[in-house]
Amino acid sequence: MEQLSYSRMMGQDQAWTSGRGSDDVVGPRQEFARRFTEGIRKLARNMQGDHRKKTKKLTVKIPEAAVLAGQWLDRSYPGIRAAAAVEPPRTDGKPLVLGFRAVDG
Known part of the structure; x- marks a missing residue:
């Protein structure tokens, strides 16, 4: 029975034992x-x-x-009025939203 060296047992010479040279193994890595x-x-x-x-x-x-x-922005758009020119809605003492009463503070 042949005595194996430590490096061969640990797989460090796999390229040599498989019959391929080290350039064949490193070549694809270098190309990548x-x-x-x-x-x-x-x-x-x-x-x-x-x-x-x-x-x-x-x-x-x-x-x-x-x-x-x-x-x-410089054009005038017909039918569009500025917010300041619009009168607020008249409430006639009734709340605008049913069930909501404003508290005067």
Whole structure:
């Protein structure tokens, strides 16, 4: 019976015992790490670019919206009266809401 070394018993030489070299085992991990970091960098670039585009569009649209809002506010609307021009309802001594009585303080 062959005596196994401690490192082999603990599985530290699995690549060697399986017949594959250490480069074959590490290769896929390195490829994954490389592609993963490329993907993260691409996402970061896209986000920065999108952010700049959105900011630029908003800085163009905000003054346009302000001009449009000003035009709408300057118009008179037929049938709409200011609240100060409306008379309050007459109560004739009866409460406006049934069962509710105001307490004069």
